[in-house]
Amino acid sequence: MHNFKRNIRAVCVLAAVIAVFLLLDFLLYPCTFTRNDIHAVTTRQFDDIYMGTSHGKMGIDPKAMEEVSGRTGHNLCVGGQYSEDAYYISQLILEKGYKPSRIVYEISPGYFTSEKEEGNNYLLFYHEFPLSYTKLSYFWDSIRNCNFRTMLFPWYEYPISYELENLGDTFKTKWNKDFGIDDLKSDSQEYHESGFIERYSVDVSGLAMTGITEFSEEDVVQRNMEYLKMLVDLCKEKGIEFVALVTPIPGVSLSAYGESFGKAYQYFGEFFKENDVRYINFNSNQYFPIFTHELSAYTDYDGHLNGDAAREFSKILAQVLDNTYEFPASESTQGSAQATTEAAG
Amino acid sequence: MSLVSNAFLLFVLAAVILYYLVPQKIKWVILLIFSYLYYLSGNAKYVLFILFSTLVTYGFALGIEKLRAKEASVKVQKRLLVVGILMNLGMLGLVKYTGFFVENINLLFHLDMKGLEILFPLGISFFTFQSTGYLMDVYWKRIEAERNIFKYALFVSFFPQLLQGPIGRYERLAAQLYQPHTFQLHNISFGLQRIIWGYAKKMIIADWAGVFADAIWGDLDRFNGIALFGLVFYGIQLYADFSGAMDVVIGIGNLFGIQLDENFQRPYFATSMADFWKRWHITLGEWMMNYVFYPVSLSKWMMKFAKWSKKKFGRKNGRIVPIALADLIVFFLVGIWHGASWKYVMYGLLNGGIIAFSELMGGTYRKWRTALHIKGDEAWYHVFAIVRTFILVNLRWFFDRSDTLGQGFYMIRQAFTHFAPAQILEISAGSGGTAFVPWAILIIAVGCIVMVTVGAFQEKGYHIRESLARLPLPVTVCIYILLLVMIGMFGSTAAPRGFIYAQF
Numbered sequence: 132m133h134n135f136k137r138n139i140r141a142v143c144v145l146a147a148v149i150a151v152f153l154l155l156d157f158l159l160y161p162c163t164f165t166r167n168d169i170h171a172v173t174t175r176q177f178d179d180i181y182m183g184t185s186h187g188k189m190g191i192d193p194k195a196m197e198e199v200s201g202r203t204g205h206n207l208c209v210g211g212q213y214s215e216d217a218y219y220i221s222q223l224i225l226e227k228g229y230k231p232s233r234i235v236y237e238i239s240p241g242y243f244t245s246e247k248e249e250g251n252n253y254l255l256f257y258h259e260f261p262l263s264y265t266k267l268s269y270f271w272d273s274i275r276n277c278n279f280r281t282m283l284f285p286w287y288e289y290p291i292s293y294e295l296e297n298l299g300d301t302f303k304t305k306w307n308k309d310f311g312i313d314d315l316k317s318d319s320q321e322y323h324e325s326g327f328i329e330r331y332s333v334d335v336s337g338l339a340m341t342g343i344t345e346f347s348e349e350d351v352v353q354r355n356m357e358y359l360k361m362l363v364d365l366c367k368e369k370g371i372e373f374v375a376l377v378t379p380i381p382g383v384s385l386s387a388y389g390e391s392f393g394k395a396y397q398y399f400g401e402f403f404k405e406n407d408v409r410y411i412n413f414n415s416n417q418y419f420p421i422f423t424h425e426l427s428a429y430t431d432y433d434g435h436l437n438g439d440a441a442r443e444f445s446k447i448l449a450q451v452l453d454n455t456y457e458f459p460a461s462e463s464t465q466g467s468a469q470a471t472t473e474a475a476g
Numbered sequence: 477m478s479l480v481s482n483a484f485l486l487f488v489l490a491a492v493i494l495y496y497l498v499p500q501k502i503k504w505v506i507l508l509i510f511s512y513l514y515y516l517s518g519n520a521k522y523v524l525f526i527l528f529s530t531l532v533t534y535g536f537a538l539g540i541e542k543l544r545a546k547e548a549s550v551k552v553q554k555r556l557l558v559v560g561i562l563m564n565l566g567m568l569g570l571v572k573y574t575g576f577f578v579e580n581i582n583l584l585f586h587l588d589m590k591g592l593e594i595l596f597p598l599g600i601s602f603f604t605f606q607s608t609g610y611l612m613d614v615y616w617k618r619i620e621a622e623r624n625i626f627k628y629a630l631f632v633s634f635f636p637q638l639l640q641g642p643i644g645r646y647e648r649l650a651a652q653l654y655q656p657h658t659f660q661l662h663n664i665s666f667g668l669q670r671i672i673w674g675y676a677k678k679m680i681i682a683d684w685a686g687v688f689a690d691a692i693w694g695d696l697d698r699f700n701g702i703a704l705f706g707l708v709f710y711g712i713q714l715y716a717d718f719s720g721a722m723d724v725v726i727g728i729g730n731l732f733g734i735q736l737d738e739n740f741q742r743p744y745f746a747t748s749m750a751d752f753w754k755r756w757h758i759t760l761g762e763w764m765m766n767y768v769f770y771p772v773s774l775s776k777w778m779m780k781f782a783k784w785s786k787k788k789f790g791r792k793n794g795r796i797v798p799i800a801l802a803d804l805i806v807f808f809l810v811g812i813w814h815g816a817s818w819k820y821v822m823y824g825l826l827n828g829g830i831i832a833f834s835e836l837m838g839g840t841y842r843k844w845r846t847a848l849h850i851k852g853d854e855a856w857y858h859v860f861a862i863v864r865t866f867i868l869v870n871l872r873w874f875f876d877r878s879d880t881l882g883q884g885f886y887m888i889r890q891a892f893t894h895f896a897p898a899q900i901l902e903i904s905a906g907s908g909g910t911a912f913v914p915w916a917i918l919i920i921a922v923g924c925i926v927m928v929t930v931g932a933f934q935e936k937g938y939h940i941r942e943s944l945a946r947l948p949l950p951v952t953v954c955i956y957i958l959l960l961v962m963i964g965m966f967g968s969t970a971a972p973r974g975f976i977y978a979q980f
Contacts, residue, residue: 148953148956151961275483276478277482278478278481278482279481279482280679283964284964286964287965287967
């Protein structure tokens, strides 16, 4: 009897501790647009899924594409998304039974020469995954080696002042299972239901050139390439068309870092050729002329498109993907990007 | 597998559950299996080193006992002991010091020899010392050699202490490892309490202090006006990091009903350097005392030196000189145990030098105190002694933290010639950036106040852990949860830092 009482007490303590952790997570972990994105792709069927980084998030508008091709899509790109995240997101969508017919993966070379950093949006995707076999695999492969706060207090990645300020809204939004987008708007950008983030135009005359980390094949993190390969193989196995995409960047940036971009594009070009993957690079000879590289279409030198340019780009992309785009008979390659595009082939 | 990782927590959980589920007789086998699994999770190749150390010391200890049983001479036994020690510590020397040795030979003779490229096995400095201590204890008949190789392997590899110590003594640890422990809620509660406290020290205090120390040492030219701050932050980081790790390790031991040796006893309350070394990394200090200081002090050549010294310096001073020399030798070894670098040689010699100097000046100090009518038990004098020791201890950290000996001297110069406190505001404090600097410093300050207060109570003889355990269960649980939540709320948001002593 004594033992029974003691065990019950231990179970109660454990339950209380877990309840406290869950409650804190419910109250403190902010409602991000990734929450909406993951919810959308695990509850609705889409023809196309777009994954990748912030360039894709701000450059691909699935609604604009749908107008052209009639194909539905959702933009799951996020700044900070590495190939391992993309792989597990794809696994999750498949596990939930919403297999797309095409996955377009936007490539940013810098995401292959750096490692995913703990404490910096590491949990952005994992946290939003519903309880599933994929979530467990994701934990085992990636999260298990992180510090235990990722498991017990995932909200630690956000400043506590921010969390407390938004406590009421976070509670209401989660409690009401609200996936509205009204709050996902700021002075510089707004999130759309399709997952696209529209960046408002900026005065580019005042922009300062930002430096980039130069690409070198030796710096490529093998783990990132392994997950990219796994993603490609997964799509082949499940009969999903996989397309690799490089979004356009301003001509001035291409000129300034031509050699680095050239090496990167060549490296990925070879990888995708080896793996029999369609590779659309809007900074290469073939595609360079069909979308503007004027700085005015962008919000920075990194190549994040403004909303209007993104819609234009998306319409062209839809045609290119469906092979309905009519390439002009002869286009002259712009001088500023000559070095890059030649290297990229 | 880092002590703070999800994987480690799950690993410990699995080990504890299995340990209490299996029959009494094979509980120690579970510990052995988990210890080797833990070691293998680092790098499978490392296991060869720990196996070598285990087999050598196991075999030589048995050999010594057999020789003794055959009534072989002490000389023969001693030879076997020396070979065993040389093989065991030779392995440590080979992987740890070859590069340093070759580098200096190259520098001295303008050569271009290449060192051995050997992986540095995790925890090698700890397990080789532990097994060497065992071998010497068998030789000195303090213990009997272990016949069961698997049981002995567990003594060398017990996973919580493998990477950062404490360096266990066979006579205190072995029996605890082999005897079965029944499930006691008290052990679990005590263990969890200690683990959470350790994590709080590491993730709230050490990691935040590390953000500042790393930034300052990482860009000496930019932060040349806050070298002194860098020193203070490093002192805080090192203590909270290492003692935090020990709390976690000892707490995990408690979960299995095993009481590992304490490695810290409020070192910043020390009143002298010698006292400091009785409170800081206690098991290393004890190891050096037992296996280096006494054997050196009682060796034939030291006896001869003592005689010569008495003749040369008189009876009183002549007795102290050999002790001072032994101190210097011990701390030279302590220095190079930390790493193969001249800065560690300097660090060790500085420690030994201060202690040796204190020994030599002991008589003079006593005279001064008498002249100044200081008895030595006044409260103000006690505080003065603590502050004096604290300053001395911290000065040594300049060499410990710097990458090179030259950098250590550079930092000392900067600390006393250039002071620009506002530079601290330029440091990026985790995800909050520079704007979070005042808050991060506040967190460190409050953390230190809590740590010092707890230390002061313990110094006065209060048993805080026991008092906590006596509180009603809901209150205890609330305190644990609160402490855990504090780690989530106030823990460093910068990129996680590994444990400092895990690299030794």
